[in-house]
Amino acid sequence: NxxxxxxxxxxxxxxxxxxxxxxxxxxxxxxxxxxxxxxxxxxxxxxxxxxxxxxxxxxxxxxxxxxxxxNQSVTIEAIQKLIPANTALVELVKYQPFNPKAKKDQRFGPPRYAAYVLHSQGDPQGIDLGEVELIESDLELFRLSLQDKGTRTAQLKQAARQVDQRLMEPVRKLLGSTRYILLSPEGELNLIPFEALVDQQQQYLVENYRFSYLTSGRDLLRLSQESASQTAPVLLGNPDFDRSAPELIANQNHGNLPSAHLTRSIDLSKLDFSPLPGTAEEVKAIADMLGVDPLLGAKATESAVKQINSPRILHIATHGFSESAPNQEQSTLYDNPMLLSGLVLAGFKQKRTGAENGVLTALEAVGLKLSGTELVVLSACDTGSGRISSGEGIYGLRRAFVIAGSQTQLISLRKVEDKATKELMLAYYQRLLDDNMGRTEALRQTQLDMLKDETYQHPYYWASFIVSGNWRPMKN
Structure with missing residues (x-):
């Protein structure tokens, strides 16, 4: 580690x-x-x-x-110095109100959400947002609307507007003219793209605001001290789940599992996998932009990922998974929540019992050598999700790749369609590399273009991914 x-x-x-x-x-x-x-x-x-x-x-x-x-404590003043001009740090937190005068068993009220806003100058401001139960009920409806591309736009916007009224509309009163938001959500708030919320003018927030996600405000201290790697990018895609390159993997025990539908998501209880040809095309095209040879098919192994040494960019396009609510028996076995999220790589269906089994869990990703890596792209499903732990962010791949040392993570929050993801990724890299846009702004401009396209204007397509971590242009 x-x-x-x-x-x-x-x-x-x-x-x-x-x-x-x-x-x-x-x-x-x-x-x-x-x-x-x-x-x-x-x-x-x-x-x-x-x-x-x-x-x-x-x-x-x-x-x-x-x-x-x-792990040393930090001061608000130290963090405030690192907030850029015309930018606000917004931390959304969960708390329980306490009344010392009430009866002993009634002193703690129902959990609530609150927002704290800190600009580069001035005192921090706070505002109560309401009961967790009410807010998360609206969140669930919004998430369900996003997951179905058949949801009518008017219906989705109504759900998005309801969440905005509870969360961001109160916060906007504290933002003033600020349009750039460094956002640190807590709990279930980590699972939604704030860009797809809708304001009073029926506009998506992505149209007027720029969001960069952080695990907490203290991330700014880490991001201010980072250096960029000079090592060539590494790209993996379309792993061959039936086999892996023998020169890369040992200790193989063979087995067969059924295939599944073409979507970058898996159900671990069924262990179904299908090829993702769109990821091969995606990775080849990006590799051409970067001037490197990608690892495809049988070469896209767990072992290959574990052997990397601080590449400038790490791009993995495959099935991802996140099991947020294991059943009772599983909960005793999966005591470590970092085992509940991961990426599926070559040779998984061989069901090896040796050192590598074709699944890179979040727990294993923590040990990757990514110090100096400027960008990790997880072009898969549910890579931004994981078990919720209040005050600790998301226990999943997002957290794992931060701990491993990467500066920025482009991650998905839900099921992702293969073809739409390919289009989004190619446009993102073009802006990142050719136009030298910031890592957040490159995604935002790509989303705005998709919003104008009749084929992809539904948030199902453009609001799948978020950028977490360093928002600035890449150094190299």
């Missing part, structure tokens, strides 16, 4: 090796349960590996100066 290893003393390589191998052991145990192993012993093994990881992290963190620095 590079996050812990930065500045690590030279006496600790064995601890680090043990920590780096632990996520793979957990992932393999989760997705390839040994046959004939009683459930009781299986659960004990899962628990033992999880406890071992926590112990290793504790030992390593004591030896890592960078880890201690990252």
């Amino acid at each position: 590079l996050f812990y290893s930065q500045g690590l003393d030279p006496k600790s390589p064995r601890l680090l090796d043990d920590l780096n191998s632990n996520p793979t052991q957990q992932a393999n145990l989760t997705y390839n349960r040994p046959p004939n192993l009683p459930l009781k012993y299986y659960q004990e093994r899962v628990k033992s590996l999880s406890e071992q990881a926590h112990q290793l992290e504790d030992q390593i963190s004591r030896r890592s100066p960078d880890f201690r620095t990252a």
Whole structure:
């Protein structure tokens, strides 16, 4: 785990090796349960590996100066200095009101959302947004409307407007003329694209505002200290789920699973996969722009991803998954929420029991070498999702690639259609590379163009992705 290893003393390589191998052991145990192993012993093994990881992290963190620095408290003044002019940091938080005068069992009220707004100058401002239950009920309706391209525009806009009235309309009163928002949502608010909300004039917010997503305001400290990698980009796409390149993978046990429909999403309970030919075309075209050779088919392996060393750009186009609500039996096995999100890569259907099983979980992604990587693009489904943990952001691939060291993540929040994603990605890279646009603005301009296109004007197509992290143009 590079996050812990930065500045690590030279006496600790064995601890680090043990920590780096632990996520793979957990992932393999989760997705390839040994046959004939009683459930009781299986659960004990899962628990033992999880406890071992926590112990290793504790030992390593004591030896890592960078880890201690990252966990020091920060002041509002320190963060405020890093907010650009004409920009506001907006943190949306969940809290429980407390009344010390009420009866003991009635002192805590129902959970509520609040917003805190901080400009580059002036005092922070706060505003209550209402009860969590009411807001999240509207969020669910909005999300369902976005997921169905058959939803009438008027119906979708009504759902989007309802959410905007509860969340962003009150915040806009504190923004003044500011149009650039560094947004740090909490809880279920992480799962919606704020760009697709609708204001009083029936316009999508993307038409008048620029959003960059952060896990918290303290991200600004990390982003201000980053350096850019000079290593060539790495692109993977259209993995061959039936097989993987033998020179890249060992310890293979073969098995067969049924195929599924053509969408960048999977249901782990069924373990169905289908080829995604659009991702091959997407990755080839982007690789031509970047002047590199992509890893396609049997070469798009989990092992290949784990061997990368701080590429300038990492682009992975494949199936993604996020299981936010495991059933009761699963919850005892998947105690680590970072095992509930991941990417599916070459050779998965071989159901290997060795070191690599064709699934890169979020837990394993944490250990990738991405320090200096300016952009990670996860062109898959549900890569921005994960189990909700109040105050801790999203436990999923989004969090994992931040911890691994990447500066910016372009990630999806829900099911993504293959062809539309290809068009969006090609337009995004063209603006990013040829026009030298900022990493957020390149996506926004692409979304605005799609909004004008009759084929893609429904938010189902253009509001699938968000940019999290560094919003500025790439340095190289």
